[in-house]
Each structure stands twice: as C-alpha cells, then as structure tokens.
Amino acid sequence: MSDLGNKEIFSRNLRRYMRLNNKDRNDVARDLEIPYSTLTDWYNGNIYPRIDKIQILANYFGIQKSDLVESNSNSNKSIPILGTVKAGYNWLAEENVIGYITDRDTIKDYEKNINEYFALKVTGDSMLPLLSDGDLVIVHDQDDVESGQTAVILINGEEATVKKVIKTNEGIELHAMNPYYPIKKFTFEDMKSIPIKIIGRVKEAKIKGAFE
Helix, strand or coil: CCCCHHHHHHHHHHHHEEEEEHCCHHHHHHHHHHHHHHHHHHCCCCCCCHHHHHHHHHHHCCCCCCHHCCCCCCCCEEEECCCCCCCCCCCCCCCCEEEEEEEEHHHHHCHHHHHHHEEEEECCCCCCCCCCCCCCCEEEEECCCCCEEEEEEEEECCCCCCEEEEEEEEEEEEEECCCCCCCCEEEEHHHHHHHEEEEEEEEEEEEECCCC
C-alpha cells in the first residue's frame, strides 16, 4: 500500500526535517510564505498538502519529495541529542531535543536497537580529561550499570550528570575524572529519598563539534 496521502507519515517526516534543520513552524511559514495555520495543520497531521507544496518543502530542506511522503525506516534512523534530562516529564519531548546524530558511521553501531539510545550534551568540567564541556555522550537507556561503568545519573530531579559509578555494600559512589571534584557517596536510603537514579550507560563519547 502506498504511503502517498498518509497524513501521519507526512507529519512525522515534516517534524523530523524541521528538527534536523533547527526550524520551527514560524521559521518555515515565514520563509516559504505559507500561512502559519496551514503549516500547523500539516505539522499536526490534520491535512495533507498538495503535491506542489510538498515539492516546495522538499526544496527548502534539500531533500526528495519521497523523504516527506514515504515511511522509510532507514531514513528515520537517528539518535536524538538532548539538551537536558530532568525527572517528571518525557525526556524525548520536542522541547528537550536539540538535534540529532545522523552520521552513518556512528549510528550503524546502534541501529539494531536505535530507539534505546539517546545522546546528551556534557556540561561542566568534572569529567576532564575524558569529557569536555560541550562534548556528546551516546547513552543506552537503562536503569542500572555494573560497578566501574560510566553512567548518566539523575540527582534530585535536576539535570543529569555523567559520572563513573562504583557500587559498595552501603550504596554507590559517583566518581569524577577531574581530581578537583570529590567523590560523592550515597547510601541505599539516600538513593530512595533524594532520589538518585541511573538512567543510562555511556557507550561512546564524541568530541564537541563532531556533528556540526
């Protein structure tokens, strides 16, 4: 069955290419002189655009019409880059995604279960010299790691931090690579009350600017 005319597929593809190009609805509507309400209907999957409008959008994003109208699992393989991770809401919500890793050489190692991975932009210098401010880490979404592995940890619902996790009989220790930062120790009771939550294992690090 052809995907042509499928509003949901078009909406999903339109959203993806807007994100990849760092464009919001106001940008696209203004640049292409399309009524904002019309673009919003396409964006939300309420209506399907005419073929000439699809061509205009394809030209705008530098892609083929088929990239907008067809459901192609290969073309949708990418890893979302999150600006922040906090408790209490969907990490992969549109407002938290600041970009996507689409580099083929990178995602080929993860594409089998690509929906289980996200990337996070590192802030601060606690993991120097391993990680610098602005670097990216590719993370497997999981709620536990082995002792000695590097993980993304959510502390008290604030932004996530990247640390080496050491497990003890009393709880866990979070080790920074930078010796300036002291070891943080948490008991099992601390982990429940604060709380301390492991949200993923760091699988790979990419230097700042690698995908720019």
